Amino acid sequence: MNLILAEHAGFCFGVKRALNLLEGALNQKKPIYTLGPLIHNPQVVEYFKKRGVKVVENLSQINKQNAVIVFRTHGVSPEIFSEARERGLSIIDATCPFVKRVQKKARQLLRQGYQVIIVGDPLHPEVQAINSWCENKAKIVNNQADLNNLHFCDKLGVVSQTTTNKDIWAKIVEDLKQKFPEAKTFNTICNATSQRQKAAKELASAVDLMIVIGGYNSSNTRKLAELCKNIGTKTYHIEEAKELDPAWLKKAKNVGITAGASTPDWIIKEVISKMKEISEKDLMEHETPQGGEN
Ligand code: F3S
Missing domain, CATH: 3.40.1010.20 (4-hydroxy-3-methylbut-2-enyl diphosphate reductase, catalytic domain)
Known part of the structure; x- marks a missing residue:
C-alpha cells in the first residue's frame, strides 16, 4: 500500500500563530483563559488544558485577578473586546490576520453604504464575528438556495468566510451576478x-x-x-x-x-x-x- x-x-499560518501566542502567554505565569476552544481540534485543546489553560464560554466565568484572555483565530466582536477591557483582563488577540482582513472589509463596505453579504455558515463563530464588525447587518448566504431570500439592493458587497469551499463560492458568485450584476464580490477565502x-x-x-x-x-x-x-x-x-x-x-x-x-x-x-x-x-x-x- x-x-x-x-x-x-x-497546521496553517493562523493556527501556528495562535498556538505560539498561547505558549507565550503561559510563560507569564498568570491564569490563562480562552474564549471558546482556541482551535477546532479537541486533542490540542486537551493538551493545553493539562497545562492549566481554561476554556470559558463567556467572560463572566472568569473570576481570577490578573487573568489573561486569549481570543481565538475565528475572531470576536467589538463588544467582547470592550467587555474584556472593562473587566480588567489582559487581552491576547489570536484572531487570524486573514480573518481580521474580512472583518475590516465587511466594516468598510457597510460604511460605504453597501448591504454586506457573507458567504459562509451562519452558525460558525468566524461568520458571527465578521457580522458583528458590520453591526450584525450582514445577510448570510450558505448555499445557492439562500440567494432566493435576497431582495433587490443596488449596492451589494460580498465577502466570504475564510474556509468556504472555493467551488461553492464560484457557483454562488455566478448566480448572484445574474440576479444582481452590480454586486461587488471579494474572494476572502484564505x-x-x-x-x-x-x-x-x-x-x-x-x-x-x-x-x-x-x-x-x-x-x-x-x-x-x-x-x-x-x-x-x-x-x-x-x-x-x-x-x-x-x-x-x-x-x-x-x-x-x-x-x-x-x-x-x-x-x-x-x-x-x-x-x-x-x-x-x-x-x-x-x-x-x-x-x-x-
Ligand atoms: Fe488558518 Fe487563518 Fe486561514 S486560521 S485556515 S490561515 S484564515
Missing part, C-alpha cells in the same frame, strides 16, 4: 484553505481511498472531506489514529492523506504509522508459507 500525504496539509483544498482534490483524484484527519468540529477539515467525496473517491474523516478501521484499507493500493488547518503534525504522524502497521500486518497474514523440498 502506498501512502501519499497531500502537498499542503495540517490562501491556506485554497492550497489545502486544491492539493486534496488533486490527490483524491489519483488514489483509491482518502483519509482526512482533523476535528469533527473543524469547518475546513469537514470541507476537505466533502471535496474528496465529491471527486468520487471513498473518503473517511477521522480525528485520531485509533479510529482507523483495517477493513477500510484492505483493497486499497494507493491511499491519500490530508489534514485540516488545525490538525497537529503529531496526530498526522500517528495516523501514518498506524496505517503502516495495519498494512504490514495484512501483508504478513497473506504471505504464503514456504514449504520444504520433498
